Amino acid sequence: xxxMPRHTFWISIVGVVAVTAYAALAAVQILVLNPLxxxxxxxxxxxxxxxxxxxxxxxxxxxxFVLGIGVALAIGAAAVSIVTKAxxxxxxxxxxxxxxxGTVGYFVASFGAGMGLADTFGISGADYSPWALPLxxxxxxxxxxxxxxxxxxxRRNSSSAASG
Numbered sequence: 001x002x003x004m005p006r007h008t009f010w011i012s013i014v015g016v017v018a019v020t021a022y023a024a025l026a027a028v029q030i031l032v033l034n035p036l037x038x039x040x041x042x043x044x045x046x047x048x049x050x051x052x053x054x055x056x057x058x059x060x061x062x063x064x065f066v067l068g069i070g071v072a073l074a075i076g077a078a079a080v081s082i083v084t085k086a087x088x089x090x091x092x093x094x095x096x097x098x099x100x101x102g103t104v105g106y107f108v109a110s111f112g113a114g115m116g117l118a119d120t121f122g123i124s125g126a127d128y129s130p131w132a133l134p135l136x137x138x139x140x141x142x143x144x145x146x147x148x149x150x151x152x153x154x155r156r157n158s159s160s161a162a163s164g
Contacts, residue, residue, distance in 0.1 A: 007088040012078035015095030019074035022102050022138060023067040029131045030063050030110045037128035038117050047117075056116035066109035074098055093149055099142040106135050 035047045035058065042050070051057055074095065081091035114125030 005085070005088055008081055008086055008091055011088050011091045011095070012081050015091055015098075016071075016074045016078050018095060019098050019102075020071050022099060022135065023071050023105075025131070026067055026102070026106045026109060026135055027063055029127075029129060029135070030106075030113050031058050031060055033129040033131045034110070034113070034127055035117060037130075038123055039121055051116055051120045054120040056120045058116060059112040062112055063109045066105055070098055070102060070105050089149075089153070093146060096142045096146045096149070100139050100146055102142075103136055103139040106132070 032044060036042075036044060039047050039050075048058065077091060077094045077098070080086070081094070110127075111125070114127075117123060118125040
């Protein structure tokens with residue numbers, strides 16, 4: 001019977017936690033931090049009331065649904081990696097790819113809220129809070145690591161094929 005590498009289990013746990021933390025920060029950015037930065041001088045309750053009066057909202061259901069897709073994919077990747085006893089590189093690269101794609105999820109999840117703020121307050125729908133920057137940075141670093149990891153794996157495979 002093949003034993004699962006212990007690293008696969010821990011990488012899977014850390015990966016799920018990392019993707020969930022990314023989604024949580026994205027949700028807080030979209031639903032709390034960005035509205036407060038976009039409309040200074042108003043409380044979150046006042047912002048939501050103004051938006052409701054204008055027939056708009058922050059779309060928290062949509063935000064959680066879109067961001068929840070990444071969390072569900074992370075849980076699925078962890079389960080598959082653990083059940084199949086995958087080598088540690090598999091969950092590692094999978095979670096990095098999910099974090100890399102997090103920017104796309106963030107954009108999709110924030111689009112409705114940004115447009116609601118823009119329509120209600122006559123502003124742009126862009127990010128006003130700087131707390132989106134860590135999300136972009138995590139995605140960028142993840143992309144670089146995926147590329148470097150892919151190059152390293154390709155070199156390792158080509159050198160082992162040449163010597164074998």
